[in-house]
Amino acid sequence: MSKSKGRSAGQGGAGRRLQTIGLFVTLLAVAVLVGSLAAGLAGGGSTVADEPWSAAPSTPPRAPPSTTAASAAPVRVAVLNASGIPRLADRGRARLRDDGRFDVKEIGNAPGFSPDSSVVLDRVRQVGQARAVADALGISRVESRPDANLYLDVTVVLGKDWAARNPERPASTAQ
CATH class of the missing domain: 3.30.70.2390 (Alpha-Beta Plaits)
Structure with missing residues (x-):
């Protein structure tokens, strides 16, 4: 019985790591989109103004x-x-x-x-x-x-x- 508990605890740790990685990738994608939007609104460079x-x-x-x-x-x-x-x-x-x-x-x-x-x-x-x-x-x-x-x-x-x-x-x- 202890073997089955060990497996599920190991799979739970890997599942949490995957969730953390997925959350990190999602937050990174949102940050890139927000940065792109802000750069577009700011004009992205020097203007005549x-x-x-x-x-x-x-x-x-x-x-x-x-x-x-x-x-x-x-x-x-x-x-x-x-x-x-x-x-x-x-x-x-x-x-x-x-x-x-x-x-x-x-x-x-x-x-x-x-x-x-x-x-x-x-x-x-x-x-x-x-x-x-x-x-x-x-x-x-x-x-x-x-x-x-x-x-x-x-x-x-x-x-x-x-x-x-x-x-x-x-x-x-x-x-």
Whole structure:
């Protein structure tokens, strides 16, 4: 009888080892999947957004207009004033809203007033949308700076050059 107890105790030890190995392999596979997901979400490398403002401007080629259903939705835009000229972002918002293809979600001042030249930033890897905004405002410089933390498609940074080309119109006097 002691032999049968010895065999089952030996088989129990081997079974526990197999369970431990199986658990280890499963946890290792889960860790690899989680790491792969995290690397995919993080972008897996350097992007244009890692470069400072002083980097040489990159003007992507103009993309043909998209005919997908997603392009029918208005482009979500933030307009920021980097010129120091009062109400410049408001003037940019008015121009985009008059166009009708854009939904200006936010206006305000850009951090600091350093850029003299205006730039349109693509935030969702849809350069065609950023180019459409740039064309509507008469801005030639478009850069891709994706940012998944923003609820925007495009950010416009208006500089002194845009203010000079788009002077504020005096309000008409009603009589």
